[in-house]
Amino acid sequence: MSALPVTLRKRLRTLVRDVPFDAVRNIQWSLLDWREILIESLIRLAGISSIIIVGMIFLFLLREGIPTFLDIPLRQLFESRWYPNEGLYGMWPLIVGSLIVTVGAIIVALPLGLITAIYLGEIAPEWQREILKPLIEVLAGIPSIVLGFLGWIALAPLIQKLGAPTGLTALTGSLILAYMALPTIISISEDALYAVPKEYRDGALAIGATRWQTIRHVVLPAARSGLVMAVMLGIGRAIGETMAVMMVTGNAAFVPTFGADMALQPVRTMTATIAAEMGEVAQGSMHYHVLFGIGIMLFLITAAINSLAGRLVGTSGNRRRGGQL
Amino acid sequence: MQAKISVQNVSYTYADGTEALKHVSLTIRANEIFVLFGPARSGKTTLLRLFNRLSDLTPGADYRGTILVDGQDVFALGVNVTDLRRRIGMVFAVPTPLPGSIRGNLTYGPHMAGIRDTALLNERIERSLTQAALWDEVKDRLDHPASRLSGGQKQRLCIARSLMLEPEVLILDNPTSGLDPISTSMVEESLYELKQQYTVIMVPHSVQQGARVATRAAFMLDGELVEIDTAERMFKHPKDQRTEDYITGRFG
Numbered sequence: 001m002s003a004l005p006v007t008l009r010k011r012l013r014t015l016v017r018d019v020p021f022d023a024v025r026n027i028q029w030s031l032l033d034w035r036e037i038l039i040e041s042l043i044r045l046a047g048i049s050s051i052i053i054v055g056m057i058f059l060f061l062l063r064e065g066i067p068t069f070l071d072i073p074l075r076q077l078f079e080s081r082w083y084p085n086e087g088l089y090g091m092w093p094l095i096v097g098s099l100i101v102t103v104g105a106i107i108v109a110l111p112l113g114l115i116t117a118i119y120l121g122e123i124a125p126e127w128q129r130e131i132l133k134p135l136i137e138v139l140a141g142i143p144s145i146v147l148g149f150l151g152w153i154a155l156a157p158l159i160q161k162l163g164a165p166t167g168l169t170a171l172t173g174s175l176i177l178a179y180m181a182l183p184t185i186i187s188i189s190e191d192a193l194y195a196v197p198k199e200y201r202d203g204a205l206a207i208g209a210t211r212w213q214t215i216r217h218v219v220l221p222a223a224r225s226g227l228v229m230a231v232m233l234g235i236g237r238a239i240g241e242t243m244a245v246m247m248v249t250g251n252a253a254f255v256p257t258f259g260a261d262m263a264l265q266p267v268r269t270m271t272a273t274i275a276a277e278m279g280e281v282a283q284g285s286m287h288y289h290v291l292f293g294i295g296i297m298l299f300l301i302t303a304a305i306n307s308l309a310g311r312l313v314g315t316s317g318n319r320r321r322g323g324q325l
Numbered sequence: 326m327q328a329k330i331s332v333q334n335v336s337y338t339y340a341d342g343t344e345a346l347k348h349v350s351l352t353i354r355a356n357e358i359f360v361l362f363g364p365a366r367s368g369k370t371t372l373l374r375l376f377n378r379l380s381d382l383t384p385g386a387d388y389r390g391t392i393l394v395d396g397q398d399v400f401a402l403g404v405n406v407t408d409l410r411r412r413i414g415m416v417f418a419v420p421t422p423l424p425g426s427i428r429g430n431l432t433y434g435p436h437m438a439g440i441r442d443t444a445l446l447n448e449r450i451e452r453s454l455t456q457a458a459l460w461d462e463v464k465d466r467l468d469h470p471a472s473r474l475s476g477g478q479k480q481r482l483c484i485a486r487s488l489m490l491e492p493e494v495l496i497l498d499n500p501t502s503g504l505d506p507i508s509t510s511m512v513e514e515s516l517y518e519l520k521q522q523y524t525v526i527m528v529p530h531s532v533q534q535g536a537r538v539a540t541r542a543a544f545m546l547d548g549e550l551v552e553i554d555t556a557e558r559m560f561k562h563p564k565d566q567r568t569e570d571y572i573t574g575r576f577g
């Protein structure tokens with residue numbers, strides 16, 4: 001999946017740095033022997049090789065995908081007809097499909113996730129928290145294929161009753177994705193709220209703010225960077241998700257007609273396209289390169305989201321909080 | 326003299342069984358600097374947080390007795406807690422500026438109380454900051470983030486923040502614990518100013534500080550009130566052996 005956001009990585013690095021490695025080494029220094037050197041070089045080897053592997057994956061992706069953008073005029077790539085068999089590679093329906101499903105998922109998961117986190121962290125009594133928190137961790141562990149199955153069996157018939165010709169629609173995909181993103185959003189947001197010092201709450205309450213005012217004006221702004229991270233990680237999970245979405249969105253590579261019922265039409269996402277067609281393409285064919293081209297675009301989108309998250313998190317530190325109240 | 330706050334036979338046990346207060350009774354008078362001192366974990370904070378009902382945040386505790394502010398039971402049904410907290414300001418050991426600018430910190434309380442008149446607010450800002458001995462240092466940068474102030478400045482900002490609501494009582498729970506001597510003496514000096522207008526209750530950083538600022542004082546030990554007297558008698562001629570041991574540093 002997507003790379004860890006910058007801040008998370010920084011935090012991990014600080015953790016690692018805080019281990020008094022030098023102290024350990026100094027004790028060992030007197031009996032310095034080949035084991036020291038061996039262990040150190042093993043660690044270094046493991047570290048470097050994983051970097052190299054990531055780099056190679058990236059190069060491979062580029063090598064296989066670049067021909068797409070060189071051989072097919074950009075305008076054609078963004079046309080609305082995706083008929084690979086006839087040499088028509090208009091990705092527009094796939095991009096729109098991904099967009100609708102993801103945006104829909106965010107619209108559902110974001111408020112629900114944040115509100116749940118606020119409830120858990122700020123309002124729920126202790127005994128409820130003790131039941132709900134582990135439950136949410138369990139939710140996060142449900143394999144996506146199981147959720148897809150549930151969506152197919154349980155959710156799709158409900159959606160169909162809403163008036164869609166079939167239950168397999170963009171909305172179905174959005175709901176399933178939202179459900180997948182929720183545990184991430186809830187548990188990371190809750191951590192962020194928990195990290196807000198108790199003194200902030202005391203301070204606000206002591207000058208006559210109500211509980212809700214305290215949450216809105218003090219706790220949420222103070223937890224902002226963590227909340228942004230939670231949302232971005234949730235979205236990251238939603239965009240990259242494939243199998244569940246493929247099962248429930250109807251897999252039709254058409255641009256939905258614009259209108260109120262847009263979400264009730266079948267779509268196909270970029271990820272689902274790669275998964276569905278990967279097996280049938282001849283290696284080295286144009287179709288094959290285009291699938292990798294889609295991969296490159298997905299990669300760019302995820303990277304953009306991560307860096308956006310990094311920037312949002314970075315600016316919400318103390319300096320930016322200047323204008324908050 | 327009229328009792329501002331009257332504590333009558335109050336006992337308080339936390340949800341985990343810790344008996345933080347045992348049958349405490351005392352009276353705090355208007356316009357005095359009342360010093361509440363005693364060793365760590367003797368129940369001072371627990372008692373003070375009952376006055377403005379911040380104790381509501383620790384559910385499951387067992388509270389007995391009566392606390393009257395101006396003759397009104399603070400735990401009576403129908404008491405407006407928000408209003409009570411506006412009347413009884415509180416400053417904590419750790420300076421807690423809220424996220425936001427210096428001005429934002431000061432106007433937050435009044436805003437929540439529905440006071441929006443800019444002229445009135447500006448007037449209060451100047452007066453509160455002056456009373457907290459901070460005005461000269463921040464008057465030119467009211468819109469800077471509060472987080473950039475020094476520790477001592479933050480604490481005086483918190484005092485000013487409480488004063489913005491023109492409370493009747495100001496509770497200072499060890500307000501100089503993290504401050505250097507200069508900031509400490511500035512906070513102490515501001516107390517004399519405050520005493521004119523408010524009733525000040527303070528947990529001191531040390532016995533010496535208590536003796537310096539107090540009008541009257543009470544000594545607490547293990548959740549019990551050992552002794553209460555004027556500062557003069559309390560710190561020079563304590564009646565109880567335990568108080569004397571503590572004051573002279575022979576405690577242990």
Ligand SMILES: Nc1ncnc2c1ncn2[C@@H]1O[C@H](COP(=O)(O)OP(=O)(O)OP(=O)(O)O)[C@@H](O)[C@H]1O
Nearest residue numbers: 339341343345364365366367368369370371372383
């Ligand atoms: N939220 C809480 N839950 C359970 N026990 C608590 C809680 N807060 C305080 N206590 C306990 O109550 C007792 C009194 O604590 P309190 O904070 O009132 O003491 P204090 O006199 O203010 O001490 P200090 O000088 O260290 O601030 C202590 O034994 C403490 O461990």
Ligand SMILES: [Mg+2]
Nearest residue numbers: 369370371498
């Ligand atoms: Mg205390």
